[in-house]
Structures are given as C-alpha cells and as structure tokens.
Amino acid sequence: MLDRIENRSAEIAVIGLGYIGLPTAIMFANAGFRVTGYEIRKEVVEKINSGKAHIVEPEIDSLLKRAIENGNLRATSDPEDIRGKDVYIICVQTPLKDDKTPDLSYLENAVKTVANTMKKGSLIIIESTVPPLTTVKMATLIEELTGFKAGRDFHMVHAPERVMPGRIFKELVYNSRIFGGITPESAELAESLYRTFVKGQTFKTSSTVSEVVKLMENTFRDVNIALANEFAFLAHQYEIDVFEAIELANTHPRVRIHSPGIGVGGHCLPKDPHLLVWPAERDFGLIRLAREINDSMPLFTKDLLFSALRELNVPPEDAVVAVLGLAYKGDSDDTRNSPALAFIGAIEGDVAEVRTHDPFVGGSAGSVEEAVEGADAVVIATDHTVFKSLDWKKLGRLMRTRILIDGRHVVEEPPKSFLFRGVGRGEY
Ligand SMILES: NC(=O)c1ccc[n+]([C@@H]2O[C@H](COP(=O)([O-])OP(=O)(O)OC[C@H]3O[C@@H](n4cnc5c(N)ncnc54)[C@H](O)[C@@H]3O)[C@@H](O)[C@H]2O)c1
Numbered sequence: 533m534l535d536r537i538e539n540r541s542a543e544i545a546v547i548g549l550g551y552i553g554l555p556t557a558i559m560f561a562n563a564g565f566r567v568t569g570y571e572i573r574k575e576v577v578e579k580i581n582s583g584k585a586h587i588v589e590p591e592i593d594s595l596l597k598r599a600i601e602n603g604n605l606r607a608t609s610d611p612e613d614i615r616g617k618d619v620y621i622i623c624v625q626t627p628l629k630d631d632k633t634p635d636l637s638y639l640e641n642a643v644k645t646v647a648n649t650m651k652k653g654s655l656i657i658i659e660s661t662v663p664p665l666t667t668v669k670m671a672t673l674i675e676e677l678t679g680f681k682a683g684r685d686f687h688m689v690h691a692p693e694r695v696m697p698g699r700i701f702k703e704l705v706y707n708s709r710i711f712g713g714i715t716p717e718s719a720e721l722a723e724s725l726y727r728t729f730v731k732g733q734t735f736k737t738s739s740t741v742s743e744v745v746k747l748m749e750n751t752f753r754d755v756n757i758a759l760a761n762e763f764a765f766l767a768h769q770y771e772i773d774v775f776e777a778i779e780l781a782n783t784h785p786r787v788r789i790h791s792p793g794i795g796v797g798g799h800c801l802p803k804d805p806h807l808l809v810w811p812a813e814r815d816f817g818l819i820r821l822a823r824e825i826n827d828s829m830p831l832f833t834k835d836l837l838f839s840a841l842r843e844l845n846v847p848p849e850d851a852v853v854a855v856l857g858l859a860y861k862g863d864s865d866d867t868r869n870s871p872a873l874a875f876i877g878a879i880e881g882d883v884a885e886v887r888t889h890d891p892f893v894g895g896s897a898g899s900v901e902e903a904v905e906g907a908d909a910v911v912i913a914t915d916h917t918v919f920k921s922l923d924w925k926k927l928g929r930l931m932r933t934r935i936l937i938d939g940r941h942v943v944e945e946p947p948k949s950f951l952f953r954g955v956g957r958g959e960y
C-alpha cells in the first residue's frame with residue numbers, strides 16, 4: 533500500500549462531496565491520484581461531473597475544472613463504482629438530532645457502503661467530526677459486516693478536517709494535520725497519503741485522542757465567543773463600544789478575546805461541543821452554558837431591534853424589517869444553523885413583514901435596494917464583505933424609518949441619519 537501511495541497509483545474513494553469532501557477529492561485528484569467521489573445527492577454528482585461546484589469557496593471552480601479535465605476525478609451515485617478501492621475517505625455530515633444528541637446515521641450508512649465495497653487491505657479514513665470512540669466502534673461494525681479483522685485486514689484512521697471555509701484550499705495545504713490510527717501502521721499510511729499535498733506539520737496518535745482534539749478545538753472557540761458575547765452585554769450596560777475595549781484588551785500579550793455578534797452558526801461550532809460532552813459522565817456546565825449564551829444572541833439582537841422601533845414610535849407589529857445576510861458567516865453560502873435564520877424565526881409573526889437579501893444564498897434574489905425600500909429597519913445578520921461598502925445615505929433615502937441594527941460589526945462609523953444599534957456597541 534505504501535508503494536501505491538508514493539507512486540500515486542492508489543485508488544481513492546471519497547464518500548460525501550460536501551463542503552469538506554469535494555475540496556478533499558479535488559486535492560487528491562490534482563495531486564495525481566485517481567479519485568471517485570461517491571455522493572447520494574444525484575444533482576450534486578451531475579453538477580460536479582459537468583465541472584461546476586455546488587458550493588461557494590475561493591478557487592474551487594478552477595481547481596475542480598482541472599481535476600475533471602485531467603480525468604482524475606469523477607463523481608458517482610453508484611456504489612459499484614467504488615468497489616475494491618485502496619483508500620476510502622469518509623466526509624459525510626455528523627449533525628445533532630433535535631434532542632442535541634449526535635445523529636450518526638449518515639456516518640453509519642457511509643461505513644456500511646464502505647464495508648460492502650472495500651477489499652482486504654483497504655485504508656479507511658474518517659474525516660468527519662465524530663464523538664470520542666466512534667472510529668473504534670465503526671471499525672468493529674466493519675469487522676462484523678465483512679469478517680475482516682481491524683488492523684490486520686484493513687486499516688482505519690480518524691483524520692479530522694480543520695479547514696476554515698473561505699480559506700479551504702490554502703488551509704488544506706498549510707494546516708497541520710492529525711492522524712489518529714486504530715493501529716500505528718494505520719496512522720502512518722494515512723500520514724504518507726496526505727503528505728502528498730500537505731505542507732503543514734503532521735502528527736500521529738490514537739483515533740480517540742484525535743477525535744477529542746478536534747472537538748476540543750471547536751469547543752475552545754465556542755466558549756471564547758460566549759465570553760465575548762457576555763462582554764457585549766456588559767458594554768450595553770456601561771454604554772461603551774465593546775470592540776474598542778476588546779481591541780485594547782487584546783494588546784495584552786496573553787489575551788485574545790474573540791468577537792461578539794448575532795450568534796454562532798455553521799455545521800461545526802453549534803454541534804461539536806455537544807458531540808464532546810454527550811457521552812461523558814459529568815455535567816460540563818461551562819461548555820453547555822457557552823452554547824446557551826451563543827444560542828441566545830439572535831434574541832438579544834431582536835431586543836435591540838424592538839427597543840429601537842419603540843424609540844422611534846414604530847409599533848413592532850407594523851414594522852417592515854430588511855435582514856441583510858442569511859449565511860452563517862461572511863462570504864459563505866452555507867446557512868446551516870445560521871443565526872440569521874434564528875433571528876428571522878424570532879421576529880417573524882411579531883413584525884408586519886420580513887424581507888431578506890443575501891448575494892451568496894440561492895432563493896434570496898433581489899437587490900439590497902429592493903429589500904430596504906419602504907423598510908423601517910435594516911438588520912445586518914452576516915458579515916459579507918460587500919455589506920461593508922454599502923452607501924447608507926443612499927439606502928436611507930429609500931426607507932420609511934431609518935433604523936440600522938448591526939449584528940456583525942460590519943458598520944464602523946454609524947451613519948448619522950440613522951438610529952444605530954449594534955451588538956456590543958452601547959448607545960449612539
Ligand atoms: N463545513 C466545514 O467547515 C467543516 C470543517 C471541518 C470539519 N467538518 C466536518 O466534516 C464533516 C462534513 O461536513 P460538511 O460541511 O462537508 O457536510 P456537507 O453536508 O456539506 O457534506 C456531506 C455530504 O455527504 C453526503 N452524504 C451523506 N450521507 C452519505 C452517504 N451515506 N454516502 C455518500 N454521501 C453521503 C451528503 O449528501 C453531503 O453532500 C462533518 O462531520 C463536519 O463536522 C466540516
């Protein structure tokens with residue numbers, strides 16, 4: 533297997549061609565491997581095979597085109613097309629159920645597909661973020677389904693993906709990576725495979741350590757954002773701008789406060805702390821409280837909006853509100869767990885009309901001007917770069933009442949003709 537990796541003749545199947553699987557498949561294809569992407573959504577398969585990406589990410593269109601044109605990447609919905617591969621890389625989603633416990637059904641289905649198609653000696657890599665011990669459990673499932681023995685007849689590794697959407701193709705190359713093997717040999721094989729394009733450092737450990745590391749990273753970020761959000765509440769009490777205070781505090785050599793805002797969204801941060809604490813035997817108050825604080829931010833933003841409407845004598849039930857941004861973060865088209873959607877859900881029914889505009893999200897067509905025309909308030913819910921250069925003087929002229937609520941610290945200088953409120957911005 534090592535030889536086949538080093539001379540690029542190892543055949544790779546990537547299972548799940550979403551935000552992580554498609555870029556991963558593209559990287560291996562452009563590194564010279566023959567890659568088959570297996571994806572259950574047929575429309576996604578067709579789009580990819582026509583050379584077009586179904587997600588928004590810098591550089592993806594040209595890199596995908598190259599991989600399809602050089603014949604190294606092909607997508608399929610037929611499991612027969614991934615029979616007998618050397619390597620299987622699983623990149624399916626690992627969301628939460630409504631009760632906040634992990635929904636591992638996508639992963640289990642993917643593992644079953646692998647078990648039905650793999651050969652003796654295959655290397656199976658789970659890139660998906662999973663609760664601790666999952667890789668070992670999946671190895672046992674494969675043993676039951678195939679009669680193979682893990683570590684002897686097949687290799688298995690958890691290789692967490694740590695890329696940041698918006699910088700995926702740079703971070704795929706330069707981030708450091710962790711390979712958690714069910715045996716040291718499994719980890720070594722995976723490390724040599726990724727070394728074909730990774731320039732960052734690589735580390736080998738057990739699959740359980742690797743699972744915990746990935747979850748700790750996102751929990752660290754979530755807890756830190758919750759702390760920043762608590763500082764934002766304080767800033768409103770003392771009528772100061774929390775961003776000025778954070779900037780000054782961050783001049784301390786050992787302080788790095790995160791940014792408060794309308795909330796924490798995306799496929800990862802809202803669920804990974806739950807994946808970490810779900811099976812654990814104690815309560816983990818801090819981690820759970822951080823989740824609650826971050827989940828409460830859309831409601832805090834609603835309070836800012838409603839008090840501004842009342843200040844200008846606009847009854848909320850008569851208000852027309854324009855929400856700019858639906859994606860969970862700037863310059864992304866991903867709306868999973870988006871605080872913008874939570875905010876809209878919280879005001880719908882309490883105001884007369886909600887209009888939305890997001891240049892990256894399909895189905896929210898129309899210009900900013902159309903969204904704000906006749907509105908009583910504009911709420912910025914996503915930090916898309918284009919929102920930073922909006923001409924508020926011009927937009928204000930189209931509005932019925934000029935209220936601007938900034939949920940993402942997009943507006944540096946509040947426009948003078950508006951009643952301006954921002955999360956953490958105190959009073960203006
Ligand atoms: N999105 C990110 O920024 C990011 C970053 C790091 C890690 N992760 C982790 O990576 C994993 C994937 O996340 P994502 O954002 O790429 O999810 P995604 O929903 O964009 O992609 C998953 C894809 O897998 C497909 N799929 C589901 N079940 C399948 C099956 N049985 N066979 C074949 N295809 C199947 C889905 O249709 C989908 O296209 C998650 O565990 C996530 O936590 C995500």
Ligand SMILES: CC(=O)N[C@@H]1[C@@H](OP(=O)(O)OP(=O)(O)OC[C@H]2O[C@@H](n3ccc(=O)[nH]c3=O)[C@H](O)[C@@H]2O)O[C@H](CO)[C@@H](O)[C@@H]1O
Nearest residue numbers: 694695696749750753757790791793796797798800860861
């Ligand atoms: C540890 C870490 O870095 N993990 C990253 C993270 O990537 P992400 O795409 O989820 O992006 P984030 O920037 O974390 O944003 C999430 C939400 O939090 C809001 N936010 C952010 C910073 C802040 O100071 N204040 C905020 O309010 C933001 O608007 C958005 O809604 O998880 C990926 C998947 O596991 C990782 O691969 C990737 O490395």
